Amino acid sequence: MDPNVQRIVIEKQDSNGLATAALVCGIIGLVLGLIPFFGWFMLPLWVLAIIFGYIGMKKPIKAGMAKAGLIIGVITVVYKFGFWILFLMGLAGA
Template identity: 50%
Template sequence: MAYPNAPEAAPRAGTRSNGLAIASLVCGIVGLLVFAIILGPLAIIFGGVGLSRAKAGAGHRGMAIAGMVLGIIDVVVFAILLAAASKHGGSMYVHFG
């Protein structure tokens, strides 16, 4: 049933959402804490696709760039930890002194 004096719905904004940019940022942040080898490359890929969508007018360009940077940091930190572990025979225990 329609109401005769009901206001009309407001028109939707013209910006489109960029879910891959958001996914890139989330993967980059979570990758700093756990599963860096999986989430780091995903953040880079999602960020690249999100950045191309942002150039096409989808928005969230900054999130896509931040996700890519965090993904690169994830991979670099994982490589450093892997190198440190292999230097110490696979153990991350470091004795100071």
């Protein structure tokens, strides 16, 4: 090897793309899910937030972001379905 050649080592920072995706899907799904009648189109984002959050928690890096995305996804699903269940129960009782 040539003595004038220098070897450069670049270390890649560890990341967790699924944790980031879970949090982004959860936040977007929650914010847009609050819009009446339009919110149900965000159902795939809620499901993806839950799936990505669950899988992303298996990596120790950014596990908090994955957990936050999972929690936001679950809260949004429970909120939407709970609202409509209560709404329909109110209609049935009226």
